Amino acid sequence: MRRSSSSRSRGQKKARRKQILYMAVALFLVLGLVLSAILGFVDFLTGGQNVGQVEDPHLVELEERAVTLKEALAQAPEDGALAAELGNLYYNMATISWQQGLEVQGDKYGRQSREYLIRAVENGEISPEITLNIALLALFQNDHDVAEDYFRKTLELDEENPAAHLYYGLFLSSIKREEEAKEHWEKVLEYAPEDSSEAQAAKYYLSFPQEEKNNN
Helix, strand or coil: CCCCHHHHHHHHHHHHHHHHHHHHHHHHHHHCCCHHHHHHHHHHHHCCCCCCCCCCHHHHHHHHHHHHHHHHHHHCCCCHHHHHHHHHHHHHHHHHHHHCCCHHHHHHHHHHHHHHHHHHHHCCCCCHHHHHHHHHHHHHCCCHHHHHHHHHHHHHHCCCCHHHHHHHHHHHHHCCCHHHHHHHHHHHHHHCCCCCHHHHHHHHHHHHHHHHHHHC
8 A cells, every 4th residue: 555645745754853853963062052952953943944045154165165175185085184174074064054954055065074084984084083973974864874884983983982872872763773772872971971962962862762652
């Protein structure tokens, strides 16, 4: 029996809401804001409100910097450090765009970021920051195999990385591996300062499944 178009639409909206939640957490941890800001931003994005499409002068500057880096990388294609710098630049551009509600633009920068960060890793520039960003971008792009691979790489490089445990838990929860997700969120509370954004988010996600059950 075929699913109705309305059912497919609801499924797509639910999946998109989950993606927005992932990236909202990522964005606000990068900016160092608190959980209330994370949740407020999710409500803002999923509430159907319109965001102005005015071009950000800072993004224009970053785009110009990206052009310069790409020209330099063309002259040294195996320079892992240069590829990492370009990938991180595009990652910042993506998060800025998503923050402003520029979804299409953010997705484009996200794809470019992942491409250059993977290129950096392939050329020997490996760090938990790079592998975690690749995992997050793959997660947002629904590439689950790559996401899990890079979450694991990140934790191999830094077992006590609270952000990696937080995001890996989100990924595991999204594919219904709830017990494993819980283990990683508990690791966040073990490794992160109690008042940190990571700890606040982990406490929220540890409490969320029970709240959901109570509401059903």
